[in-house]
Each structure stands twice: as C-alpha cells, then as structure tokens.
Amino acid sequence: MNAVQFSATLDILSVALGFTAPVDGIVSRHFRDHPELGANDRNVIAETVFGVLRHLPQLEWITEGNASTREILLAWFVGVKRLNLRELPAAFHDKDKERAGQLKARPVKDAPLHVRAALPEWVVQMLLDTGRSEAFILELGYSLLSSAPLDVRVNTLKMKRDSVQREIERHGMACQPTPYSPWGLRLEGKPAVNRLTLFKEGVFEVQDEGSQLLALLTGAKRGQMVADFCAGAGGKTLALGAMMNSTGRLYAFDVSEKRLNNLKPRLARSGLSNVQAQLIASENDQKIKRLAGKFDAVLVDAPCSGMGTTRRNPDLKVRQSPQSVAELNAKQSSILASAARLVKSGGRLVYATCSFLPAENETIVRAFLAEHPDFELLNAQQLLADARVQIALEGDMLQLWPQLHQTDAFFAAVLQKKL
Numbered sequence: 001m002n003a004v005q006f007s008a009t010l011d012i013l014s015v016a017l018g019f020t021a022p023v024d025g026i027v028s029r030h031f032r033d034h035p036e037l038g039a040n041d042r043n044v045i046a047e048t049v050f051g052v053l054r055h056l057p058q059l060e061w062i063t064e065g066n067a068s069t070r071e072i073l074l075a076w077f078v079g080v081k082r083l084n085l086r087e088l089p090a091a092f093h094d095k096d097k098e099r100a101g102q103l104k105a106r107p108v109k110d111a112p113l114h115v116r117a118a119l120p121e122w123v124v125q126m127l128l129d130t131g132r133s134e135a136f137i138l139e140l141g142y143s144l145l146s147s148a149p150l151d152v153r154v155n156t157l158k159m160k161r162d163s164v165q166r167e168i169e170r171h172g173m174a175c176q177p178t179p180y181s182p183w184g185l186r187l188e189g190k191p192a193v194n195r196l197t198l199f200k201e202g203v204f205e206v207q208d209e210g211s212q213l214l215a216l217l218t219g220a221k222r223g224q225m226v227a228d229f230c231a232g233a234g235g236k237t238l239a240l241g242a243m244m245n246s247t248g249r250l251y252a253f254d255v256s257e258k259r260l261n262n263l264k265p266r267l268a269r270s271g272l273s274n275v276q277a278q279l280i281a282s283e284n285d286q287k288i289k290r291l292a293g294k295f296d297a298v299l300v301d302a303p304c305s306g307m308g309t310t311r312r313n314p315d316l317k318v319r320q321s322p323q324s325v326a327e328l329n330a331k332q333s334s335i336l337a338s339a340a341r342l343v344k345s346g347g348r349l350v351y352a353t354c355s356f357l358p359a360e361n362e363t364i365v366r367a368f369l370a371e372h373p374d375f376e377l378l379n380a381q382q383l384l385a386d387a388r389v390q391i392a393l394e395g396d397m398l399q400l401w402p403q404l405h406q407t408d409a410f411f412a413a414v415l416q417k418k419l
C-alpha cells in the first residue's frame, strides 16, 4: 500500500468507524471528491476499508479496545494480513512498528468464539440459543469475511441466459450460470458490468442469486395481481415483472419516496409495462385497505438487520444491536399482518429478509401463523423443486447461508391463504 492509498484509507476509516452512515456511501463520496485516485488505488483502498470493517471484532480484540484508527489499520496488517514488520506499508513509523510487535502477541485463535467468528457477541449468542454449533458459527463468520461474488439476473423478457453469457464473455468478462437461480450469471472478479450496453438496455440487473430465489418463491405468473410490499429500489419487483412476462398488474409499495424514485430508471431499462409504483404512508395506508383480498401473490421483503449481507455491508455488525432487532421485529410483524390482508384465498404470501437471525425470521412467521389460522406454511424446498431448482433445506422455510450456498444469508417463508 503506497502513501496515497494509506492516507485515503485512514481518512475513510476515521469516518466509517464513527458508524453514523453506511460505509459504501462513505467510500463512494470519498472517491467522488478525489478524482485523482486511479482504478488500482480505489481497489486497494476499498478492499482494505471493507476488510477492516468485516474483521473489526477481531481487530478490536487484538488492540484491546479504544484503539485509534491508525492502530486498527496496523492490527489489520499484522493480525489479519499477517505481514511481518519489514512488509508493513512505509507510512507506518518506528513507533507503529513497536506497537505491531505487541499486537502480534494476541493471536485471534486464542480469542472467544464471537471474536474468532468476527461476529457481534449477541449475534453468536442468538445462534447458540437456537442450537447452532460452534463449528457452524465459525464457518458462517469466516464466509462473511470474504467479498460477495458479483451476480446478475438476466431479464428473460429481453434475452436468454446463455445468449447473455456469451455476450458478456465476448467483452472479456468470464461468467457462469448460477447454481440455483435459472436467471442468474456469476461473474469472475468484479468487472464493471454496468458499462456494458447490455446493462444499459436492461438485459440484466445486478442482483445476488439469493435475492432472485426469493422472487421465484412467489410463483408469480402471467396475468396475475402481484404486490411487492417493501419494493425499495425494486430489485425483486423487476424479477417479479419478468416472471409475469410484463402482463397482469404488479404493485411496488414502499414508504420511501427516494427508494421508489430509484426504481424508475431501472424500470425504464427493463421494458416492463405492468408495474405500478405506489408510495404508502405506512403498512396501514388506506391504499392497502382498498386492495384487500385482490392479490394472487404478495412479497414482503421486510426491513431487517441486514445481518446476512455483512460481506457487502460489514458496518451492520456494529450498527445493529439487540435493541434495533427488537424494534425491527415489531415492524416486521406489523408489515406482515398488513400485507396478508391483500392476499386472496389460495394466494401466496412470501415473507423474506436478508438475515439469518431466527428472531426476525422463523419467530415472526410462527407468531403470524398462530394469529392467522387462515394461512398455512408451504414447503419452500418443494416449491423450488417444482421450479426445477434443487436445493436441500433444513425445514419448510428457506434459509440461505453464504458458507453453503455462496449467496447472502437470505430467509423466506412461503404462506398460502387457505381456500
């Protein structure tokens, strides 16, 4: 790491470690304000910043707490990258090197489980409480320490997956069909796919394979009435619209105008004409009440801790807490109950999160089922098999794990309103 990269990394980390804003935004802003940084500089800086945040529980343990940003970065090079003193970036002074010697004396292998797994202690406790073994937790923690693969979803309205694969490869970017999603391609490395004309023409969208499977579970079909209740910028809306072959009606609800606005350019690229974006004031908005009982399928991609996405959003390990999860739980139950009113008899309700915490997954679904005897749980593995996706699941619900499925840790439960 050269002096320019070192100083930019320190600057970004000193803001990011304040945890007042998401790290990806902080990194993007710094790069925008510093156009002099080249592509290689940006790669080195971003990899280091994200690496440090992913490993933060370990770095805090190595430095014994209250460390400066510089010391955290030193612990990253010594404790994680395992550089010896001669290999440290030249920007570290003799005094830093003296400290580096002390940091080496605290190897992570001697640390408590949550430190070794680089997960918050409360997260590890929640997993232990629901019967997960130490080995499982360590594998999960390690898998969340690497960067996520770059997956795209092919817009099958515009082109077939194998044709898109050939086109992407023609541009010198290697990719393979994803193991589970019938629409996915996984790219090698992190090429700038958004520069390709195919992307600009809406032939594919960047989307984690797990996210694609959640849309698939709705079973949305041509001519149906479908709702994406927490549509955000519409990652799943676009997948649903393509499943419906741009027919029927697809409502994209969200309480955030900004997020719904971000859906607009994506919709324009996609060529979908069946989507109606609707801003709602809350899950109990009158618009929802007026549409009660009209939908064949409703997807609730609920606001959640995002704990399953910490490869991409490592700061969530610090920004979330048992209190924030408890607040989310109340919201999740309320949104699910409200969205359920939209579903017609025989219709499907998919509750999903990008989390592996049982408190915001199975617990919410079990409580919903106890209060709504008119809904029953369907077997997600069977539904996926019916869609020719072979995946072994532990029970009726879908929980994806990065260490097993190479996706973010998405969760989904498929509920059906009884006839």
Ligand SMILES: C[S@@+](CC[C@H](N)C(=O)[O-])C[C@H]1O[C@@H](n2cnc3c(N)ncnc32)[C@H](O)[C@@H]1O
Pocket: 211, 229, 230, 231, 232, 233, 234, 235, 236, 237, 253, 254, 255, 256, 259, 280, 282, 283, 301, 302, 303, 304, 335
């Ligand atoms: C996990 S994100 C959705 C991501 C999106 N489905 C996608 O695939 O890109 C959760 C969304 O729920 C929205 N949300 C929060 N509270 C809500 C509520 N009461 N009703 C509907 N949407 C809500 C947030 O604004 C956010 O966009």
